[in-house]
Amino acid sequence: xxxxxxxxxxxxxxxxxxxxxxxxxxxxxxxxxxxxxxxxxxxxxxxxxxxxxxxxxxxxxxxxxxxxxxxxxxxxxxxxxxxxxxxxxxxxxxxxxxxxxxxxxxxxxxxxxxxxxxxxxxxxxxxxxxxxxxxxxxxxxxxxxxxxxxxxxxxxxxxxxxxxxxxxxxxxxxxxxxxxxxxxxxxxxxxxxxxxxxxxxxxxxxxxxxxxxxxxxxxxxxxxxxxxxxxxxxxxxxxxxxxxxxxxxxxxxxxxxxxxxxxxxxxxxxxxxxxxxxxxxxxxxxxxxxxxxxxxxxxxxxxxxxxxxxxxxxxxxxxxxxxxxxxxxxxxxxxxxxxxxxxxxxxxxxxxxxxxxxxxxxxxxxxxxxxxxxxxxxxxxxxxxxxxx
Ligand SMILES: *Cc1c(COP(=O)(O)O)cnc(C)c1O
Numbered sequence: 001x002x003x004x005x006x007x008x009x010x011x012x013x014x015x016x017x018x019x020x021x022x023x024x025x026x027x028x029x030x031x032x033x034x035x036x037x038x039x040x041x042x043x044x045x046x047x048x049x050x051x052x053x054x055x056x057x058x059x060x061x062x063x064x065x066x067x068x069x070x071x072x073x074x075x076x077x078x079x080x081x082x083x084x085x086x087x088x089x090x091x092x093x094x095x096x097x098x099x100x101x102x103x104x105x106x107x108x109x110x111x112x113x114x115x116x117x118x119x120x121x122x123x124x125x126x127x128x129x130x131x132x133x134x135x136x137x138x139x140x141x142x143x144x145x146x147x148x149x150x151x152x153x154x155x156x157x158x159x160x161x162x163x164x165x166x167x168x169x170x171x172x173x174x175x176x177x178x179x180x181x182x183x184x185x186x187x188x189x190x191x192x193x194x195x196x197x198x199x200x201x202x203x204x205x206x207x208x209x210x211x212x213x214x215x216x217x218x219x220x221x222x223x224x225x226x227x228x229x230x231x232x233x234x235x236x237x238x239x240x241x242x243x244x245x246x247x248x249x250x251x252x253x254x255x256x257x258x259x260x261x262x263x264x265x266x267x268x269x270x271x272x273x274x275x276x277x278x279x280x281x282x283x284x285x286x287x288x289x290x291x292x293x294x295x296x297x298x299x300x301x302x303x304x305x306x307x308x309x310x311x312x313x314x315x316x317x318x319x320x321x322x323x324x325x326x327x328x329x330x331x332x333x334x335x336x337x338x339x340x341x342x343x344x345x346x347x348x349x350x351x352x353x354x355x356x357x358x359x360x361x362x363x364x365x366x367x368x369x370x371x372x373x374x375x376x377x378x379x380x381x382x383x384x385x386x387x388x389x
Contacts, residue, residue: 009138014130017357020338024345036380038368039351041179041325043244045299048292051243054284058277068273071264072100072252076279080237080252083286087211088222096257097230099264102274104209104238104251107263108173109135110270111253114262115170115203116141123165123172125156126359127180129207132173144169147361154183154328158196166200172233175207177220177323180358180367184218184323190226197232203259204233209251212242212293214323215301224255234259241325242293243285250274250282300325303370303377310381311368314389327368328355332389337363340389348383 021039028035058064071077077098084090092098101107108131116122118140124132126145133143144165146156156174174193176185197204206223214220223235234255240246253263267273308320308327318329329352331340337354344350344366355365370377 012137013134014137017354021341021345021351021354024342025351028345028349033349035349035351036372036376036383037351038370038372038377038380039353040371041369042246042371043241043325044371044373045244045296047244047248048285050288050292051245051281051285055277055281058280061277064276064280066276068276068279070268070273072098072273073276073279076100076283077252079283079286080254084222084224084254088225090222090224090254092254093257097260098252098254099260099267100274100279101236101238101251101253101267102271103240103249104207104236104253105131106249106271107236107251107253107267108132108205108207109138110266111205111259111263112136112139112141112171114259114266120171121165121169123156123161123169123202125174125178127355127362127365128173128359129175129179130358132205132207136171141170145359145361148178148181148183149361154178154181155185155189158192166196166202169200169202171203171205172197173205173207174223175209177210177214177321179210179324180326180353180355180362180365181328182319182321182324182326183328184214184220185223187221187226190221190223190229193223194226194228194232198228202232203256204229206233206235208235209238209241210324211237213297213300213325215297215304216322218322220323230255232256234263239282239285244296245282245285248278248281250278300370303372303374306374307368307370307377307381310378311384314381314385325370327370329366329368331355331364331366335389337366341366343389344384347387348380350380350383 077094080098081092081094112135116139120141122136124143148154211220223229234253236253238251318327337356341354352366352368355362
């Protein structure tokens with residue numbers, strides 16, 4: 001037996017904050033208690049049938065069985081560009097400004113390898129999706145956390161970033177509509193980001209995974225709609241949430257040519273692209289009639305209303321989201337995020353995610369999803385009502 005010594009890269013990963021919850025989940029399960037998991041951001045509904053049919057046909061075609069092109073099929077990248085034009089009015093050069101990803105997580109995790117040298121600084125939000133900070137850490141970079149606070153509508157306060165930090169920062173990661181806070185970006189905010197990035201020479205990576213999950217007629221904007229945005233950054237997108245395709249692993253990045261090419265070069269040395277049959281199904285998803293998306297959003301909106309009304313009636317405080325499938329709930333007085341999470345889990349079997357798991361500034365909150373059917377959501381409210389807090 002050799003002695004296995006993992007790298008500093010692995011050893012220095014932040015502690016896994018959900019260990020205690022996983023343990024408690026196990027405990028609750030052992031007692032035979034029924035668990036209602038409002039902790040994971042994974043759609044419960046199936047991929048629409050026309051997309052599955054497109055995959056079935058494509059998988060029979062042997063030309064799809066070989067290595068795909070590293071940067072994505074021309075047809076898929078063209079479908080992305082067409083979709084961006086129709087949805088956001090943004091023009092993209094298919095050959096240079098689009099790269100296909102094996103899910104957007106893959107691209108977000110890899111992009112720091114293209115730009116971060118050991119010791120370089122990246123600006124990342126707290127709370128936030130964990131992948132950007134892990135990617136920057138793996139590349140040896142340092143992180144300056146921009147806190148997302150309620151008084152700023154969970155948008156980072158760029159003016160609060162010290163001048164020396166702004167000057168040395170190389171990259172900034174933002175994500176709107178936001179996971180975990182469900183906050184949405186205004187055009188004014190994105191404009192500030194563009195001008196901040198220009199004055200400080202910072203590459204902006206905007207994660208737009210949730211632009212299509214929005215309610216009450218609200219249409220989230222793309223960062224690339226802002227004048228000058230394509231000169232300072234790129235946008236990550238994914239078919240995961242829009243078409244209930246989390247398991248398929250298909251996403252893309254679009255924007256600044258040199259940035260897209262650099263990401264493509266990293267990828268061509270690590271992976272060999274997304275399975276072509278999946279890309280063909282992705283084309284069907286983006287190019288066919290979008291009524292499945294309308295129905296999906298109506299379903300989410302109904303669930304959101306029932307769960308929000310129930311929880312607000314119990315006295316829990318949060319903004320009803322205009323987009324995403326998350327509630328960012330203030331923990332009641334007397335609890336930390338971890339304590340409130342434990343209370344709900346052990347007493348009611350309802351799983352939520354403690355906000356501090358998304359970064360220090362998430363302390364004082366829990367995140368709850370509505371990716372379960374109506375009956376389960378109602379049941380969750382009733383259980384919390386009967387136990388109280
Ligand atoms: C779900 C999610 C994604 C999508 O990830 P994929 O790898 O494309 O499935 C990206 N960013 C955030 C913030 C998410 O919550």
